[in-house]
Amino acid sequence: MKVPCSAIVIGAGIVGASTAYELALRGLKVTLIEAREGAGLGTSYANGGQLSACEVAPWAGPEIPALILRWLGRDDAPFRLRPKMDPEQWLWLLKFLLRCRASARAERIPPNLEIALLTRARLAAYERAFAEAGTPLDFQRKEKGILRIFRDVHAMKEAERESAIITRMGLEQKLLTPAECAALEPALGSAMQRGDIAGGLYAASDSSGDAHLFSRGIADGAARLGVKFLSNTSVTRILTDGSKVRGVKTTQDAVAADAVVIAAGTETRALLGPFGIRSYIYPLKGYSVTLPAPEGNAPEVSITDEERKIVISRLGDRIRAAGQAEVGGYDLTLEPARARSVLDALEGVLPQVGPRREEAGFWCGLRPMTPDGSPVIGEVPGISGLFVNSGHGTLGWTLGPGSAAALASLICDPAPQPTLSPFSISRF
Numbered sequence: 001m002k003v004p005c006s007a008i009v010i011g012a013g014i015v016g017a018s019t020a021y022e023l024a025l026r027g028l029k030v031t032l033i034e035a036r037e038g039a040g041l042g043t044s045y046a047n048g049g050q051l052s053a054c055e056v057a058p059w060a061g062p063e064i065p066a067l068i069l070r071w072l073g074r075d076d077a078p079f080r081l082r083p084k085m086d087p088e089q090w091l092w093l094l095k096f097l098l099r100c101r102a103s104a105r106a107e108r109i110p111p112n113l114e115i116a117l118l119t120r121a122r123l124a125a126y127e128r129a130f131a132e133a134g135t136p137l138d139f140q141r142k143e144k145g146i147l148r149i150f151r152d153v154h155a156m157k158e159a160e161r162e163s164a165i166i167t168r169m170g171l172e173q174k175l176l177t178p179a180e181c182a183a184l185e186p187a188l189g190s191a192m193q194r195g196d197i198a199g200g201l202y203a204a205s206d207s208s209g210d211a212h213l214f215s216r217g218i219a220d221g222a223a224r225l226g227v228k229f230l231s232n233t234s235v236t237r238i239l240t241d242g243s244k245v246r247g248v249k250t251t252q253d254a255v256a257a258d259a260v261v262i263a264a265g266t267e268t269r270a271l272l273g274p275f276g277i278r279s280y281i282y283p284l285k286g287y288s289v290t291l292p293a294p295e296g297n298a299p300e301v302s303i304t305d306e307e308r309k310i311v312i313s314r315l316g317d318r319i320r321a322a323g324q325a326e327v328g329g330y331d332l333t334l335e336p337a338r339a340r341s342v343l344d345a346l347e348g349v350l351p352q353v354g355p356r357r358e359e360a361g362f363w364c365g366l367r368p369m370t371p372d373g374s375p376v377i378g379e380v381p382g383i384s385g386l387f388v389n390s391g392h393g394t395l396g397w398t399l400g401p402g403s404a405a406a407l408a409s410l411i412c413d414p415a416p417q418p419t420l421s422p423f424s425i426s427r428f
């Protein structure tokens with residue numbers, strides 16, 4: 001393939017903004033087009049903040065069908081299905097249920113981990129380069145690890161067994177007793193005393209940070225490298241000449257380029273639709289709550305509470321919890337009861353947040369989710385120059401910058417690294 005001179009990236013979330021930056025680093029003339037007024041205002045706005053290379057297993061797994069049945073009809077359930085008259089939803093669900101096998105889950109861990117490790121390397125490189133240029137990339141990163149806590153010993157043993165794949169790939173995780181969990185993260189003291197913690201699995205090398213600040217920062221960095229950022233501009237159609245891409249039509253003007261990257265999150269489906277190509281990316285709605293960190297006893301370590309199905313991250317002087325998964329279409333209405341259940345779960349594990357409860361800000365977003373828990377990264381078959389970098393689902397922060405670097409390498413480098421065949425759009 002001839003290396004393109006110019007590229008358009010559609011969408012300025014974590015994934016698109018990083019992709020624009022990586023392509024500009026390789027010398028391409030890049031236009032980044034975003035429907036909203038700035039970068040990181042879609043699903044990348046207020047996620048759980050975890051950069052969790054040690055937790056890249058897909059959600060689809062053998063325990064999921066029983067959990068879905070157990071939670072059916074419960075308004076505060078961590079998972080909810082809202083059936084729609086949309087064949088895309090049913091096809092997605094069917095493919096998701098077919099992936100609810102231990103072997104299918106295990107199969108996705110190594111490729112996801114490779115991209116997550118690339119994210120780690122790229123974030124470190126960005127931080128270094130931005131600092132050297134005198135424009136630090138501050139996204140309130142905390143390099144204190146991620147602690148998964150379990151109430152159920154059986155679930156903990158199962159997680160430990162699954163984590164063996166990660167350990168074999170060189171990442172250490174440590175099993176902790178309840179007392180060791182509280183010693184590592186004193187904010188968990190009262191949960192430990194109540195007998196709420198049967199043990200923990202600690203990944204010291206993982207970290208957390210604010211994905212919105214990152215998206216904005218990397219988009220600014222891309223602009224400094226010459227990337228043209230068109231905000232408040234929607235791409236309405238991808239333009240082709242026979243089987244070759246030639247640009248996009250937008251709500252403003254048409255823009256020409258040799259390559260187009262779709263990094264439009266859950267809108268990827270709409271952009272691929274006219275070509276008769278299915279991405280199998282479907283929205284999975286989630287909620288987060290952000291409130292001032294309690295003085296004196298706020299967590300530093302990022303926490304995954306496996307019983308309550310929430311993640312918790314410290315972001316500067318704030319604390320954020322995120323959770324909930326709803327397969328129910330593209331509706332972004334914030335349901336107060338669902339949002340409050342995330343806050344209740346947070347207060348359940350960290351009662352010290354209680355006094356600041358009234359100051360909580362709620363948010364919901366749509367995870368662009370594939371059935372198998374890996375993103376789609378690569379060229380669209382049959383349309384030369386059209387690429388997808390989307391479908392990062394529950395792992396967009398963990399995988400986004402890595403997938404951006406990998407795709408930029410595919411587009412520009414004579415010997416691209418790493419191989420992207422596990423992420424092909426044709427795998428479904």
Ligand SMILES: Cc1cc2nc3c(=O)[nH]c(=O)nc-3n(C[C@H](O)[C@H](O)[C@H](O)COP(=O)(O)OP(=O)(O)OC[C@H]3O[C@@H](n4cnc5c(N)ncnc54)[C@H](O)[C@@H]3O)c2cc1C
Nearest residue numbers: 011013015035042043044048050235265286395396397398
């Ligand atoms: C509650 C919750 C918690 C989460 N927690 C974590 C976590 O702890 N760790 C983790 O790794 N991941 C987490 N995620 C997942 C992560 O946030 C997403 O995977 C990630 O934000 C997806 O990024 P994106 O760039 O693909 O999509 P987005 O951020 O949605 O960006 C896509 C952009 O494309 C734009 N766009 C769409 N269509 C067009 C068009 N036609 N023209 C122009 N622009 C367009 C949109 O406006 C949007 O800004 C969480 C998600 C949720 C909802």
